[in-house]
Amino acid sequence: MAFIKTVPTAQAAGTLLEIYQEDLKAKGYVANHTSAFSLRPEVYKAWQGLLASIRSHMRLRRYELVTLAAAQALKCTYCMLAHGAVLRKNFFSAGELAAIARDFRNSGLPAEEVALMEFAQKVTLEPSRIEEKDFDQLREKGLSDEEILDVVLTVTARNFMSKTLDALGAEPDQALMELEPELREALVIGRPFPSVSRR
Numbered sequence: 001m002a003f004i005k006t007v008p009t010a011q012a013a014g015t016l017l018e019i020y021q022e023d024l025k026a027k028g029y030v031a032n033h034t035s036a037f038s039l040r041p042e043v044y045k046a047w048q049g050l051l052a053s054i055r056s057h058m059r060l061r062r063y064e065l066v067t068l069a070a071a072q073a074l075k076c077t078y079c080m081l082a083h084g085a086v087l088r089k090n091f092f093s094a095g096e097l098a099a100i101a102r103d104f105r106n107s108g109l110p111a112e113e114v115a116l117m118e119f120a121q122k123v124t125l126e127p128s129r130i131e132e133k134d135f136d137q138l139r140e141k142g143l144s145d146e147e148i149l150d151v152v153l154t155v156t157a158r159n160f161m162s163k164t165l166d167a168l169g170a171e172p173d174q175a176l177m178e179l180e181p182e183l184r185e186a187l188v189i190g191r192p193f194p195s196v197s198r199r
Contacts, residue, residue, distance in 0.1 A: 075190035076162035
């Protein structure tokens with residue numbers, strides 16, 4: 001599940017038990033990304049607070065597409081599958097989302113969303129090359145400075161989580177393997193896991 005030891009549910013106490021119980025209530029299982037933080041549950045709790053404060057200002061679709069773009073740039077299979085699952089459930093067919101994962105620029109997304117995903121990937125891969133014109137391009141799409149900041153915060157927060165999970169070798173949850181084969185193949189782009197196959 002990970003390269004470090006994790007605390008089993010039966011041994012969880014205090015803050016960790018609270019976190020595990022939240023997962024059990026919401027998902028029916030303790031997610032591998034949650035247990036990956038089990039030796040430092042206060043860090044995970046702080047992460048939850050940070051993410052909630054960022055997400056509270058964004059529409060779900062925008063948040064998830066920006067997150068997917070950042071995860072793709074980072075080649076994080078776990079995050080691609082997890083956020084792909086949210087997009088699949090709420091916004092896209094399997095075929096539509098597979099097309100977005102393969103080439104979001106030519107997938108039929110509105111120009112604003114393409115621009116946001118391009119920006120997310122640039123923030124992830126080349127933050128030192130971000131210029132005022134990058135912000136101007138988003139302003140031309142109708143985004144306010146507050147909204148652009150929300151996008152930047154979403155991306156940099158995803159960098160923290162994706163890099164942490166990959167560095168720890170946290171495996172995607174089995175529940176994420178229930179996505180359609182075509183979609184799963186498009187989303188599996190990074191570290192190979194024994195439990196995850198492209199087909």
